[in-house]
Amino acid sequence: MASKRNGASSEKVRRVIVVGGGLAGLTTVIKLCEAGVPVDLFSLVPVKRSHSVCAQGGINASVNTKGEGDSPAVHLEETVYGGDFLANQPPVKGMADAAPGIVNMLDRMGVPFNRTPEGLLDFRRFGGTLFHRTAFAGATTGQQLLYALDEQVRRFETIDVEDSKGTTIKGEKMVRKFEHYDFLSVVRDDTGVARGIIAQDIKTMEIDSFSGEAVCLATGGSGIIFGRSTNSVINTGTAASAVYQQGACYANGEFIQVHPTAIPGADKLRLISESARGEGGRVWVPKSPTEARKGRDVPEKDRDYFLEEKYPGYGNLVPRDIAARELFLKCFHEKRGVYDPKTKKNENEVYLDLTHMPEEMLRKKLAGILEIYEKFVGEDPYTNPMRVFPAVHYSMGGLWVDFERAHNGSLVVGSPRNQATSIEGLYACGECDFQYHGANRLGANSLLSCIYAGMVTGPAIATYVKNFRKGNSNDTSKSVFEAARKREEERYQNILQMDGDENPYVLHQELGETMLRDVTIERHNKTLDGVIEKIDDLELRARKCGVTDAATHSNQGAPFIRHLFNMIVLARVIAQGARNRDESRGAHFKPEFPNRDDKNFLRSTLAFHEEGDGTANNAIKYVRELDYSVSGQAMHATDAVDISLVRPRARKYETAGAASDEAAKKSDDHVSAEAGA
Amino acid sequence: MARTVKLKIKRQDGPQRQETRRWEEFEVPWQPRMNVISALMEIRKNPVTTAGAKVAPVVWESVCLEEVCGSCTMLVNGKVRQSCTALVDSIAPNGETITLEPMTKFPLVRDLVVDRSRMFEDLKKIHAWIQLDGTHELGPGPRQSPENQEEAYPLSRCMTCGCCLEACPQINDSSNFVGAAALNQVRLFNLHPSGKMHAAERLETVMGEDGVAGCGKAQNCVEVCPKEIPLVDSIAVVGRETTKQMLFGWLLK
Numbered sequence: 001m002a003s004k005r006n007g008a009s010s011e012k013v014r015r016v017i018v019v020g021g022g023l024a025g026l027t028t029v030i031k032l033c034e035a036g037v038p039v040d041l042f043s044l045v046p047v048k049r050s051h052s053v054c055a056q057g058g059i060n061a062s063v064n065t066k067g068e069g070d071s072p073a074v075h076l077e078e079t080v081y082g083g084d085f086l087a088n089q090p091p092v093k094g095m096a097d098a099a100p101g102i103v104n105m106l107d108r109m110g111v112p113f114n115r116t117p118e119g120l121l122d123f124r125r126f127g128g129t130l131f132h133r134t135a136f137a138g139a140t141t142g143q144q145l146l147y148a149l150d151e152q153v154r155r156f157e158t159i160d161v162e163d164s165k166g167t168t169i170k171g172e173k174m175v176r177k178f179e180h181y182d183f184l185s186v187v188r189d190d191t192g193v194a195r196g197i198i199a200q201d202i203k204t205m206e207i208d209s210f211s212g213e214a215v216c217l218a219t220g221g222s223g224i225i226f227g228r229s230t231n232s233v234i235n236t237g238t239a240a241s242a243v244y245q246q247g248a249c250y251a252n253g254e255f256i257q258v259h260p261t262a263i264p265g266a267d268k269l270r271l272i273s274e275s276a277r278g279e280g281g282r283v284w285v286p287k288s289p290t291e292a293r294k295g296r297d298v299p300e301k302d303r304d305y306f307l308e309e310k311y312p313g314y315g316n317l318v319p320r321d322i323a324a325r326e327l328f329l330k331c332f333h334e335k336r337g338v339y340d341p342k343t344k345k346n347e348n349e350v351y352l353d354l355t356h357m358p359e360e361m362l363r364k365k366l367a368g369i370l371e372i373y374e375k376f377v378g379e380d381p382y383t384n385p386m387r388v389f390p391a392v393h394y395s396m397g398g399l400w401v402d403f404e405r406a407h408n409g410s411l412v413v414g415s416p417r418n419q420a421t422s423i424e425g426l427y428a429c430g431e432c433d434f435q436y437h438g439a440n441r442l443g444a445n446s447l448l449s450c451i452y453a454g455m456v457t458g459p460a461i462a463t464y465v466k467n468f469r470k471g472n473s474n475d476t477s478k479s480v481f482e483a484a485r486k487r488e489e490e491r492y493q494n495i496l497q498m499d500g501d502e503n504p505y506v507l508h509q510e511l512g513e514t515m516l517r518d519v520t521i522e523r524h525n526k527t528l529d530g531v532i533e534k535i536d537d538l539e540l541r542a543r544k545c546g547v548t549d550a551a552t553h554s555n556q557g558a559p560f561i562r563h564l565f566n567m568i569v570l571a572r573v574i575a576q577g578a579r580n581r582d583e584s585r586g587a588h589f590k591p592e593f594p595n596r597d598d599k600n601f602l603r604s605t606l607a608f609h610e611e612g613d614g615t616a617n618n619a620i621k622y623v624r625e626l627d628y629s630v631s632g633q634a635m636h637a638t639d640a641v642d643i644s645l646v647r648p649r650a651r652k653y654e655t656a657g658a659a660s661d662e663a664a665k666k667s668d669d670h671v672s673a674e675a676g677a
Numbered sequence: 678m679a680r681t682v683k684l685k686i687k688r689q690d691g692p693q694r695q696e697t698r699r700w701e702e703f704e705v706p707w708q709p710r711m712n713v714i715s716a717l718m719e720i721r722k723n724p725v726t727t728a729g730a731k732v733a734p735v736v737w738e739s740v741c742l743e744e745v746c747g748s749c750t751m752l753v754n755g756k757v758r759q760s761c762t763a764l765v766d767s768i769a770p771n772g773e774t775i776t777l778e779p780m781t782k783f784p785l786v787r788d789l790v791v792d793r794s795r796m797f798e799d800l801k802k803i804h805a806w807i808q809l810d811g812t813h814e815l816g817p818g819p820r821q822s823p824e825n826q827e828e829a830y831p832l833s834r835c836m837t838c839g840c841c842l843e844a845c846p847q848i849n850d851s852s853n854f855v856g857a858a859a860l861n862q863v864r865l866f867n868l869h870p871s872g873k874m875h876a877a878e879r880l881e882t883v884m885g886e887d888g889v890a891g892c893g894k895a896q897n898c899v900e901v902c903p904k905e906i907p908l909v910d911s912i913a914v915v916g917r918e919t920t921k922q923m924l925f926g927w928l929l930k
Contacts (some may be wrong), residue, residue, distance in 0.1 A: 001684070030812055045738075046797060048837055107818030110807040110869045112830040119820035120744075132700040138830055143745050147833065151806035179794075203786060232740045266708040267715035267761075268742040275749055372743050375762045376710070455812070505722045548724055549733040553691045554787035556736050 002436050008086035013161050013172045014469075016461055017197055017212030019183045019239060021047025023142070023450035024430025024457075025218030026149035031154045031458020033174045037465060041153070042178045042199055044234050046615060048150045051220050051232040052450065054227035056369055057126060057275030058134035059106070059447040061099035065120055070131040072662040074094040081659045082128040082319045083396070083438025084586035085648040086252065086597060086604070086641060090417075093405050093645055094411040095445075102451050103135045103422050109148040112137050114365060124365070125278040126443040128319040130660060132625070134444040139273055145447055178210075182559055183239040184491075185246060186215055186426055187476075187484040192247075194265050194425035195476045198488045203554050207489050213465045214425050216457055217243060218450075221395040221431040224576060225567045225574070226520070227512015229392035230262055230271040240399055240432045241566035242574070249422040250435040250607045253570070254577030257441055257587050260323035261352050262391035263376055269307050269391035270376055272352060273369050274443040276386075277316040279361075281354045283307050283327070284385075285336050292341040295351050295385035296498020302391040303351075306330060313656035321440040321587040322653060324390040328521045331389065338387055346471045351385035375544055392520060394446060396437045396587065397577070399428040400606060402630070402637060403435070409645050416464040417635065419457040422628040425468075427461055429453035434604070439586025462470060467631040485638035495558050500544030504561045507545070511564075511571060512536055519575050523590050528579040535572050542568060569618060576620050577605045598648055603639040681706040682716050682765050683727075686735055687778040688788045701735075702727040702774070711759040713753060713775065714739055714767075735777075737789040744903060747836025750843070751789045752778040757843040757901050780843045796837050797858040799804070803882045807871050817871035832865040832911065834904040841898035841908060847891055854891030855883060857898035861911040867918065880915070880922045889916045 018025050021043040029039045062075040077094035113135050114122040123132040137144035163411045180202050187196040196211035222228035222237025244250045262269040308315040327350055331337035337346040359382050364471040373381045404415035419427045436449040514534050518527045551556030583597035584590050610619040625638040652658045681704045690697040704727050705719035721734040739749040742761045749760045767773050783791035841857040842848045863879050866872035883889050898908040
């Protein structure tokens with residue numbers, strides 16, 4: 001019985017808690033198990049159904065098997081450049097250096113990556129680079145990676161825990177899964193250290209406390225705040241929001257990636273991977289704004305390949321923020337989206353065209369996404385150019401996490417500071433952290449950052465736990481867990497009693513519409529003021545919700561009200577962060593301030609929650625520096641970005657190779673030095 | 678009234694609550710490119726039946742909404758499938774009533790939600806994994822021909838959605854047949870250069886009536902698989918391998 005788990009003393013084995021079973025969470029679990037640390041893994045859904053399944057195009061690793069001169073140094077530079085220099089560079093270097101090893105590991109796990117005729121891994125192109133750097137398994141790479149990690153974690157579910165002498169502890173497995181659990185909050189002891197979690201079984205609706213020597217959140221992004229996005233319906237950001245409300249710092253919330261190519265839909269905006277363009281897909285609109293012919297009947301001379309035209313260097317593979325803005329410009333401002341002769345309207349759609357590519361190649365490399373297009377649009381993408389429009393896709397921002405820089409500019413592996421949040425004992429990794437992508441993420445870097453962050457978090461927590469055991473012989477008293485559990489229980493009971501007139505799903509729709517319209521591709525200060533007012537209003541109205549379901553079993557209505565509260569809190573972080581940042585950088589674009597302003601804004605946005613009560617709204621406290629502690633040591637961090645490896649320069653994708661200039665120069669120097677010697 | 682979508686949904690409040698089993702009908706506004714999930718989402722915003730009764734919103738499972746996670750399997754107009762790809766305009770082009778029911782071969786949780794945990798347990802039984810030495814750097818994996826990858830990849834797209842078990846006549850209260858999904862995984866891992874090293878171990882787990890011999894060759898599984906996985910071939914391959922293992926396995930010991 002889970003409820004007997006209150007407090008650690010009744011447990012035979014001390015465990016670490018990982019919340020979230022996507023790529024980041026599963027990698028953390030595997031790393032902890034390999035370090036001999038048993039894990040309790042919590043997930044809202046069976047982990048095999050986590051949102052990582054939706055990743056399509058691939059995972060980056062500079063292996064240079066195509067002989068193009070690619071290297072981890074180029075990968076680092078292009079990632080930092082693509083992110084408009086907002087990412088701390090040591091973690092990015094660590095990630096780029098580790099990437100080839102990660103892809104090899106996944107290959108060994110049995111991921112069915114596409115192959116070259118020689119039997120090696122095949123690589124394709126993606127946005128923001130000229131190199132073939134992306135390993136892929138058809139166009140369902142995320143799914144395949146998730147399955148491989150899921151399988152390894154399942155193996156650990158069958159492996160016994162051993163004590164320090166190597167004796168098997170009866171009945172205890174390395175991993176215990178708690179699937180269909182909703183994370184409510186972290187349990188903090190009297191000194192503020194995270195010692196466990198409160199979670200709700202979403203079948204029995206029981207709320208329980210669970211102890212853990214450390215807690216790791218790997219709970220993904222928050223796209224559902226925008227109503228419809230490319231995200232799965234579970235990506236409400238509820239867990240990250242909950243710990244933010246408990247005092248964890250949230251960083252760079254305003255950086256939300258809009259993916260240029262998705263299929264509009266009533267329930268979801270389905271992604272059409274960048275790999276479509278990586279394999280040669282071309283984006284265009286008809287030259288005539290009233291072109292009545294079908295896409296496939298429009299001859300070459302009447303097409304405007306606007307990305308290739310404007311960015312000859314990178315063409316259709318400019319980074320997502322740029323591509324999304326150009327598509328928006330064409331459709332929204334120039335009204336040149338695909339014309340519908342029936343409605344006599346220019347739809348918010350452009351063509352993404354693969355029809356010039358051989359069908360056999362497409363079936364081998366892109367079948368997964370073309371199948372989605374066929375099933376949901378009912379049109380054959382092998383012979384018809386697809387119709388697509390941008391959609392909210394990824395959160396670069398997330399929980400603030402620390403890192404420890406090594407002498408070589410990378411990370412100190414095993415440092416308990418890596419991926420540590422500002423709450424001691426609480427770690428975060430994956431999309432819910434803010435660390436790797438700066439102001440804009442490059443395609444195929446998300447699968448990599450999730451797995452790399454997991455590979456860093458596991459050892460970090462293992463070290464933390466070792467230190468922790470030295471300093472803490474006593475377990476946290478049961479009363480701490482019981483008080484935390486009771487608080488959540490009361491909150492839930494209060495929700496069940498709510499009998500106001502507002503429908504939470506309708507409020508969510510209003511929130512989504514506002515955020516999608518006003519806080520995505522273009523942001524205007526006046527509009528953002530309106531958004532914040534709207535959030536104020538929604539926050540108060542959410543308190544007047546009527547619960548739609550009072551059932552004591554598998555109740556989805558009551559927990560949704562909790563998620564709605566948490567979404568509204570994060571929406572404020574996103575909108576207010578955007579309001580404050582008077583510059584344009586990566587995905588954050590303000591026409592009023594069209595340039596990047598390094599002098600004032602080359603810094604992370606650090607947000608802390610300030611609780612409103614009764615009739616007052618929540619607020620945000622922004623700081624320039626913060627103090628926290630890890631393993632009992634006081635740490636100090638600032639909002640300065642570590643730019644020690646690649647010096648900031650203006651982003652220009654008009655010229656080929658601009659994103660990898662510095663690495664190219666270095667390798668030239670190297671070659672000429674060698675030649676000189 | 679503008680165009681609407683009519684739904685008839687089989688409901689039950691909990692696992693042991695057969696007395697609450699009932700059909701309820703709903704009518705929601707039509708939207709372009711609507712699927713069954715978006716109709717269910719509309720119900721949540723105003724959970725009132727066609728008869729005017731205010732009820733609890735229908736409970737269902739979904740995650741990705743693009744048919745890669747396997748969550749939202751149910752019976753749509755009597756046929757097992759993912760409800761996210763069930764487009765209203767194609768299944769009810771003339772405004773016909775759409776019926777939704779939970780799968781019948783798994784324990785019911787509530788309304789359209791069932792408990793598929795047995796499928797994940799089966800993956801443990803059959804050792805559906807590569808016996809990895811560790812995640813540290815051990816160099817590249819074994820080389821594989823493109824043909825091998827092209828055979829493995831489609832098998833690897835199984836979402837554990839449950840369609841094949843639901844459609845299988847051999848899956849019933851009086852049998853413990855493991856079903857097509859798990860057998861397909863045996864084939865997948867036995868195909869991999871490192872997975873092969875433990876092929877015999879995996880085959881042992883699916884010998885006998887509960888394993889591959891339990892297949893009645895109705896071939897329903899392959900008909901309903903949303904990912905068009907060649908399940909019948911997989912069962913045949915695993916069948917042949919287990920036979921070989923039974924006949925000659927002792928020679929290798």
